[in-house]
Amino acid sequence: MPEDCYTTEGKRPESVHSVEDERAEGTIMEQVRQPRRVLAGVGRAVVVLVSATALGASALGWTAYRGVTVAVTTDDVIAAPATPPSREKAAAADTTFLLVGVDSRTDAQGRPLSREILDELQAGNPSGEQNTDTMIVVHVPADPTKKAFAVSLPRDSYVDIAGGYGKHKLNSAYSRAKNANGGSATAGRRNLIETVNNLTGLRVNHYAEINMYAFSQITKAVGGVPICLNKAVKDNYSGADFPQGEQVLQGADALKFVRQRHGLPRGDLDRVRRQQAFLAGLASRVLSAGTLTDPGKVTALLDAIKTSVVLDQNWNLLSLAEQVQGLSGGRIEFHTIPTLRSDLATPADGTAVEVNPKQVKAFVQDLLTAVPAPPVQMRQGLGSGTVAPEQHQETITANGVHCVN
Amino acid sequence: MALAGIAVTGAGMALGETYFPFALAGGCVVAALLADRSALFTAAVQPPLIALAVLGAAALFSGSLLRSASVFASVFPILAATTGGVVLIVLVRVLLNRRKTGSDAQ
Numbered sequence: 001m002p003e004d005c006y007t008t009e010g011k012r013p014e015s016v017h018s019v020e021d022e023r024a025e026g027t028i029m030e031q032v033r034q035p036r037r038v039l040a041g042v043g044r045a046v047v048v049l050v051s052a053t054a055l056g057a058s059a060l061g062w063t064a065y066r067g068v069t070v071a072v073t074t075d076d077v078i079a080a081p082a083t084p085p086s087r088e089k090a091a092a093a094d095t096t097f098l099l100v101g102v103d104s105r106t107d108a109q110g111r112p113l114s115r116e117i118l119d120e121l122q123a124g125n126p127s128g129e130q131n132t133d134t135m136i137v138v139h140v141p142a143d144p145t146k147k148a149f150a151v152s153l154p155r156d157s158y159v160d161i162a163g164g165y166g167k168h169k170l171n172s173a174y175s176r177a178k179n180a181n182g183g184s185a186t187a188g189r190r191n192l193i194e195t196v197n198n199l200t201g202l203r204v205n206h207y208a209e210i211n212m213y214a215f216s217q218i219t220k221a222v223g224g225v226p227i228c229l230n231k232a233v234k235d236n237y238s239g240a241d242f243p244q245g246e247q248v249l250q251g252a253d254a255l256k257f258v259r260q261r262h263g264l265p266r267g268d269l270d271r272v273r274r275q276q277a278f279l280a281g282l283a284s285r286v287l288s289a290g291t292l293t294d295p296g297k298v299t300a301l302l303d304a305i306k307t308s309v310v311l312d313q314n315w316n317l318l319s320l321a322e323q324v325q326g327l328s329g330g331r332i333e334f335h336t337i338p339t340l341r342s343d344l345a346t347p348a349d350g351t352a353v354e355v356n357p358k359q360v361k362a363f364v365q366d367l368l369t370a371v372p373a374p375p376v377q378m379r380q381g382l383g384s385g386t387v388a389p390e391q392h393q394e395t396i397t398a399n400g401v402h403c404v405n
Numbered sequence: 406m407a408l409a410g411i412a413v414t415g416a417g418m419a420l421g422e423t424y425f426p427f428a429l430a431g432g433c434v435v436a437a438l439l440a441d442r443s444a445l446f447t448a449a450v451q452p453p454l455i456a457l458a459v460l461g462a463a464a465l466f467s468g469s470l471l472r473s474a475s476v477f478a479s480v481f482p483i484l485a486a487t488t489g490g491v492v493l494i495v496l497v498r499v500l501l502n503r504r505k506t507g508s509d510a511q
Contacts, residue, residue: 044446047450047454048450050454051450051451051452051453051454051488054454054456054457055453055484055485055488057477058453058456058477058480058481059485060478061474061475061477061478061479061481062478062479062482064478065475065478065479065481
């Protein structure tokens with residue numbers, strides 16, 4: 001005799017009810033009579049509850065997932081390679097992304113920042129300028145046994161700008177193409193990527209752009225980033241005023257720290273090193289268990305990122321997080337491309353940093369093929385002509401706090 | 406038969422996370438359609454549990470909790486639809502059984 005699934009356990013009742021009766025009250029009556037059925041019922045209720053909770057958790061996750069994948073501003077900046085370089089076939093699954101910090105006084109959607117925020121950031125007046133003052137190429141090999149590296153490109157590097165604009169400072173690649181294309185930020189980003197590709201010999205396949213406000217918000221969201229200064233500094237241009245030694249910076253202070261260039265022994269090159277040390281600290285902070293398991297911090301972090309970060313169209317924060325997660329600890333090293341004179345006189349751009357493209361490409365190739373053993377000495381590759389004592393600096397990695405000028 | 410869902414889903418996840426949602430939906434629907442009547446309850450409640458179990462195992466196996474969590478989050482629409490579909494199939498089967506039981510009793 002067939003039984004329905006709700007009466008499979010225990011005996012059927014002696015008295016046969018009509019189907020309707022059984023549906024209405026039969027089950028309850030049976031449960032009262034038979035303790036085993038009650039237990040089975042409780043067990044089933046628990047299973048249903050767990051199942052429903054799992055579904056609910058997935059729904060919550062979905063909301064957050066939509067938040068990070070849809071709400072983030074994206075831009076169609078990565079062109080499909082016309083001729084895939086055969087040299088990089090072996091490294092096909094590697095990820096190379098370009099991190100760009102712009103000094104724009106707008107948010108990711110191009111809306112101007114409020115006066116209060118500008119004052120808070122000591123950002124001065126919005127001049128309409130959009131220079132990409134921080135450019136870092138991060139290469140994450142698909143092979144987890146290989147080292148990842150981040151290479152800073154000093155903003156004043158005097159290089160050939162893609163798009164036929166001739167030789168200029170690297171930080172103008174974005175604004176030149178943007179202005180020439182009726183203010184299209186997309187054109188600016190594409191031109192910068194192309195310029196970086198040409199300079200480094202790498203092929204950038206992801207792009208992330210952050211502005212000053214987002215930067216400040218992100219450092220607040222993670223509860224500050226530990227840094228260390230070799231000497232106390234005070235600078236009126238950026239508003240930096242910090243004591244010597246280890247300290248935790250966030251918000252506007254963090255911004256001052258990474259923006260200060262005046263009063264440093266090597267100017268922009270020291271600033272580049274500060275940015276590397278800061279990124280290393282930020283990465284270890286974000287990836288620490290205390291941040292990613294704290295829903296409040298994660299929400300604040302996502303909010304900061306949503307308002308002011310621009311990613312390329314094929315990327316999302318989850319992929320970024322997954323890629324960065326694998327880089328925790330000492331797996332990533334920060335370098336700067338080799339530069340020559342930092343007082344190169346130029347026809348139209350003032351003083352720039354001299355760069356030999358061949359040397360840069362060779363340097364990057366060395367990093368690509370480097371054996372996992374960490375190259376400690378001379379990796380900084382600064383000023384091959386004049387060897388100053390500061391050049392024997394330790395390589396910055398993402399574990400621990402590194403003291404900088 | 407009811408546990409076919411977890412086998413299919415596990416196999417799907419092993420193939421790669423792209424296949425996971427399809428394996429999950431397919432496995433659970435097949436299980437709901439073919440399961441023995443005594444196992445209909447299991448078939449009805451299992452989709453979220455299977456997702457959780459398979460992704461939990463994947464997290465332990467691959468060590469990337471973030472990846473598993475992101476798959477669990479991204480799969481929600483399919484998971485919800487599958488659960489809804491499976492519950493519907495089970496309800497229809499229960500109703501058909503009752504009708505049959507009812508006509509047998511008369």
